[in-house]
Structures are given as structure tokens and as C-alpha cells.
Amino acid sequence: MSTTTATQKALVLPAPGGTYIVGETAIPRPGPNDVLVRLHAVGLNPVDWKVALPQFASLGLVPEYPFTPGSDGAGVVVEVGTDVSNFKKGDRVLFQGARPMKAGFGTFQEHSLVHSTLAAKIPENISFESAATVTSALITSFLALYNQESEQESLGYKPFWGEGGSPAYAGKPIFIIGGATSLGQYAIQLAKLSGFHPIITTASPRNTALLTSLGATHVVDRRLPADVILEQLPGLAGGKPLEVVFDSVSDSNTQVLAYRAVPSGGQLVLVLPDVIPAELKGGGEQKRIVMVRGSISFPHTQAAGVELFKHLTEWLEKGLIKPNAFEVVPNGLAGIPAGLERLKNNEVSAKKLVARPQETL
Numbered sequence: 001m002s003t004t005t006a007t008q009k010a011l012v013l014p015a016p017g018g019t020y021i022v023g024e025t026a027i028p029r030p031g032p033n034d035v036l037v038r039l040h041a042v043g044l045n046p047v048d049w050k051v052a053l054p055q056f057a058s059l060g061l062v063p064e065y066p067f068t069p070g071s072d073g074a075g076v077v078v079e080v081g082t083d084v085s086n087f088k089k090g091d092r093v094l095f096q097g098a099r100p101m102k103a104g105f106g107t108f109q110e111h112s113l114v115h116s117t118l119a120a121k122i123p124e125n126i127s128f129e130s131a132a133t134v135t136s137a138l139i140t141s142f143l144a145l146y147n148q149e150s151e152q153e154s155l156g157y158k159p160f161w162g163e164g165g166s167p168a169y170a171g172k173p174i175f176i177i178g179g180a181t182s183l184g185q186y187a188i189q190l191a192k193l194s195g196f197h198p199i200i201t202t203a204s205p206r207n208t209a210l211l212t213s214l215g216a217t218h219v220v221d222r223r224l225p226a227d228v229i230l231e232q233l234p235g236l237a238g239g240k241p242l243e244v245v246f247d248s249v250s251d252s253n254t255q256v257l258a259y260r261a262v263p264s265g266g267q268l269v270l271v272l273p274d275v276i277p278a279e280l281k282g283g284g285e286q287k288r289i290v291m292v293r294g295s296i297s298f299p300h301t302q303a304a305g306v307e308l309f310k311h312l313t314e315w316l317e318k319g320l321i322k323p324n325a326f327e328v329v330p331n332g333l334a335g336i337p338a339g340l341e342r343l344k345n346n347e348v349s350a351k352k353l354v355a356r357p358q359e360t361l
């Protein structure tokens with residue numbers, strides 16, 4: 001393939017705080033440890049609309065514009081770097097995109113790069129579309145629970161995988177706010193694999209059957225007043241103190257609910273920055289708060305990422321981790337901005353929006 005001049009379609013943010021357009025870009029070339037993937041399906045995530053906001057640009061996380069975002073990808077390997085031995089042309093793979101946020105690594109294009117240790121083969125029982133729902137949300141929940149290298153961002157729980165697994169959490173209650181979010185669906189599954197019980201979550205009642213099938217033992221209507229939810233928790237937890245509250249929504253209301261639900265000495269996971277009012281924290285209680293950053297390209301998250309990708313194919317194949325349900329948006333990359341708008345307006349429930357880059361007109 002003469003990739004030096006070959007071009008492709010890509011979704012492009014031309015400048016900070018701008019609007020996405022479909023443009024023509026050079027197909028990226030793999031470095032020695034990268035693989036180049038022809039993308040068949042890509043997942044849409046909240047960060048992909050947030051990255052286009054002017055206030056995001058001021059964080060300096062996007063190194064250069066035009067920028068192609070996209071945090072989840074699934075496709076076929078078409079080229080491998082000179083030092084890559086674990087993948088070959090033709091392998092079906094899934095991976096987290098835009099990590100790092102540099103040119104060539106976002107998934108909202110027809111081809112994307114990924115470091116060879118941070119991708120996994122897609123088992124035969126999983127479609128590209130299903131695979132494209134997995135990585136960023138699973139990585140975020142996984143890092144929040146099991147990353148051993150950051151006390152600020154992770155609970156550092158013992159692995160459930162490996163010899164014997166860890167029984168350390170068996171029979172301990174966990175409360176997961178927002179079980180129907182992508183993050184929440186993976187948090188429920190990981191909590192089950194770690195032995196937590198009961199697994200209490202909040203969601204719209206229409207999602208009860210789904211969340212129960214993933215491992216939730218109790219689904220509380222998320223629209224009940226916080227006081228009512230808090231009143232129900234001790235009974236649902238069987239009188240045991242909650243080991244951890246995992247707030248997979250982390251807006252200003254759920255953070256308050258989460259903080260109030262954590263017993264003194266307990267632990268709280270946030271997935272967005274802490275906005276819990278200072279007066280609530282002033283009661284002298286000891287509550288540990290961690291705020292996860294769901295990227296495996298940081299020095300303190302890479303080892304956990306490599307560990308996850310070592311096992312992911314097997315977990316998907318055996319059904320230990322079930323991908324989210326998905327809906328395909330029309331017109332390939334061109335359909336992504338409208339899909340992101342639906343995410344922004346909270347119009348998507350319990351499923352991932354997925355685009356097929358090769359369908360771009």
C-alpha cells in the first residue's frame with residue numbers, strides 16, 4: 001500500500017471550539033510498535049462532543065489542529081510496525097482511540113493507529129459494532145477499580161482474574177449510580193466478577209431487566225428523590241455498610257447522593273471532577289474519594305491497560321464481559337455530529353451509538 005500519498009475520509013475539528021466537518025486526510029503511518037487499522041465501527045462517547053467546546057481547548061489536551069477525535073474503534077489490521085509481533089494483517093481488533101490525543105490515533109476516520117500492546121483481537125462471536133462499544137467505558141470502570149498505580153484515581157482493588165481470583169470483596173455491598181450508562185454497565189459486570197453482593201444501582205425502570213442480566217441485584221428508580229433512595233439503601237444492602245459507591249454519572253446531583261450514601265470509612269468513585277459542596281464534607285467523616293481518568297496512555301495507567309488488553313479477548317469470548325447494546329447512526333462519519341448532539345441532550349438510554357466510517361458518502 002503506498003500510504004505516503006493515500007488519503008481517506010476523516011471527521012475533523014479544524015480549530016479550537018469549532019464545528020466538525022468531514023474532510024480528506026492522509027492515511028496515518030504506523031510507528032515501529034503501532035498497527036494501522038481499517039475501521040469498520042467506531043463508538044461515540046461524551047468526550048467526543050466535549051472536546052469541541054471552547055473550554056476544552058483551553059485545557060491544552062489537544063496538541064494540534066485540525067484534530068480527529070474518536071475514543072473507540074474496531075476494525076481490521078492492514079499494516080503492522082516493524083517491531084510488532086502480536087498482530088498481523090487481517091486480524092480483527094478493538095482498541096481505545098485518541099489516546100494519546102495525537103494525529104492519527106482518533107477513531108473518527110477510515111484508518112487509525114494504535115499501539116500494539118493496547119489492542120485486543122475481537123473474538124468471532126462479537127461483531128465490529130459490538131466491539132466498538134467496549135473499550136473507553138470498560139477502561140474507565142476498570143481503571144477506577146483495579147489500577148494499582150494511583151491512589152487518587154483508583155481504589156486499587158485486587159484483581160478478580162489470575163490464579164484463584166481474589167475473594168476479598170465477596171459478599172460486600174456496592175452501590176452503582178447510573179447503572180445504564182456505558183460506564184455503569186461495565187462497573188456492574190466488574191463488580192460481579194469481583195464478588196460484590198448485593199449490587200444496587202439506579203436507572204430508569206425500563207432498564208431493570210438489562211441491568212439485572214448484567215449482575216445488578218436491585219435497580220432503584222433513578223428519578224426518586226435522593227432522600228427516598230438513601231432510605232432504601234440499608235435494607236437493600238442487607239444491613240451491611242456499603243463498601244463503595246461508584247457514581248458513573250457524576251453530575252452535581254448524583255455526586256451529592258453518592259457522598260451522602262457512602263458511610264464514614266467508605267469509598268466513593270467519581271468519573272467527573274469533584275463538585276461536592278464543601279459544607280457537605282465538613283462533618284468530620286472519613287470518606288475516600290477517587291476521580292478516575294479513563295485513558296490508558298498515561299504513565300500511571302498503561303500497565304493496567306496492558307493487563308486489561310491481555311485478557312479482554314477471552315473475557316468477551318466467554319461472555320464474562322458483555323458489550324453494550326448499540327444503534328448505528330446513518331451516513332458513516334457524517335452522521336457522528338448529530339449522534340453526539342443526542343448524547344449531549346441525554347437522549348440515548350442504555351446503549352452506545354456507533355458509526356461505520358466506511359459508509360461515509
Ligand SMILES: NC(=O)c1ccc[n+]([C@@H]2O[C@H](COP(=O)([O-])OP(=O)(O)OC[C@H]3O[C@@H](n4cnc5c(N)ncnc54)[C@H](OP(=O)(O)O)[C@@H]3O)[C@@H](O)[C@H]2O)c1
Nearest residue numbers: 046140178180181182183203204222271292293294349350
Ligand atoms: N473519567 C473519565 O475518563 C470518563 C470516561 C468516560 C465517560 N466519563 C463520563 O462518565 C459519564 C457517563 O458516560 P457514559 O458514556 O457511560 O454515559 P452514557 O452511556 O451516555 O449515559 C447515558 C445514561 O445515563 C443515565 N443517566 C443520566 N442521568 C442519570 C442520573 N441522574 N442517574 C442515573 N442514571 C442517569 C441514563 O440512564 P437511564 O437510561 O436508565 O435513564 C442513560 O442511559 C459522562 O459524564 C462521561 O462524560 C468519564
